[in-house]
Amino acid sequence: MDVVGERLGGSDKWEPLVSEQDDTVQETEEVSEADGIERKLPDTKPSHVSFFLDGNQVIDGLRTTSNAPPLVSPTKRTENGTPSHRTLRQNQQGAGACQNQLAILDDKGTTEVSAVVHEEQTEHASEDTETLVGLQQSRSLPxxxxxxxxxxxxLEGRVNALLAQHEEEFFASFRSHMAKVKKHVEELQARADEQKNLLERDLRIKTLQQELQWFVNEAVRLDQVCKRLKGDLLSWRARTDALREDRDFLEAELKKxxxxxxxxxxxxxxxPCQPGMNALAHTPSDDPKVLRETIEELKKQVSSLAAANRRLQNEAKRNSRIESNLVEASKALSRRRDLESFFLECINEVRKERKLRGAPSTSLGGFETLSLExxxxxxxxxVLTALLSNDHVLQKLYSLIFPHPGVIE
Structure with a gap:
């Protein structure tokens, strides 16, 4: 017989050759028959053969370990050539222990897969158990x-099936994980959009508050300007009345x-020439020189009176324009005062609602002294909702945002 040897299970030991084992068996049997004494033959089975029974469980059924009892060699015979009862019992006990261990490993391996894979692994486990029993009952190395x-x-088919199963499980778990990630990303995007809308709304509110503060300051400034113009208007009216009386008096004197x-x-x-004011003081005279002087004096007085009349007329026109401007300013001021009063009413209403709502006011003081900040x-x-509910406020905002040329407020 040719020399047959193979390195198995990653061990550094080589299996005994077939020819050497056969010679050893023959010599041992001859010595046993000659002496009439039962002797144990060397175990011809490999002592470190390992193979896969499950996809991820390694069963060392033939190696001597603490979990599996050592198998008793079946070469022990009686004198008539049949195995003894003790040998058969020991072999049955070893086979039972190996089968129990295989069942435990099979239970651990099949609890993590689906029903179909469980059936396949059970079939493979039964086949491997049969293989192990066959190895236990075999007498020779071949x-x-x-x-x-x-x-x-x-083994290759089992490994490929296990890889395909793991690949399918991986893709299933990956799809589930990516679905969760996508849902989480959508939730985060929705939250980000909501926060962005809130920030934009707060920014618009802040801008409107700044514009409202500017309008309030402008209204206060215009109120002060109107008060000053009212004082000027009264003084100009008094001067206009005085000038009007002077003009009437001069016109009456000219007529006389x-x-x-x-x-x-x-x-x-x-x-003919228009006389002056001093013409009343002169009496008619027959002297031509006196008459000429009187005429010249009257001409000068008439020219000065005409210039004064023109100046008074210009001042009257200017005063009328100022008066019309002051009237328009007073009307605008009254409208702004109405807006200001409406704004203050809105503020007071919100303060009252704040107090009725039970907002803490111990640190802020009373609602009458609560500031806008x-x-x-x-x-x-x-406050903005109450302001925008007024049509006059909307019209004012429209005229300020979209001014039209030639339109006077």
């Missing part, structure tokens, strides 16, 4: 090598002087 070769041939001048020109034959965002939104 039978063990044949069974081991058959097991190693099926006209007949005197006409009579003087009729007497002396000179061209201490309002909450909800209170400010309530």
């Amino acid at each position: 039978d063990a090598i044949a069974l081991l070769s058959k097991t190693t041939q099926d 002087a006209k007949p005197i001048v006409k009579s003087a020109h009729a007497i002396h034959g000179s061209p 201490e309002f909450l965002a909800y209170d400010r939104r309530m």
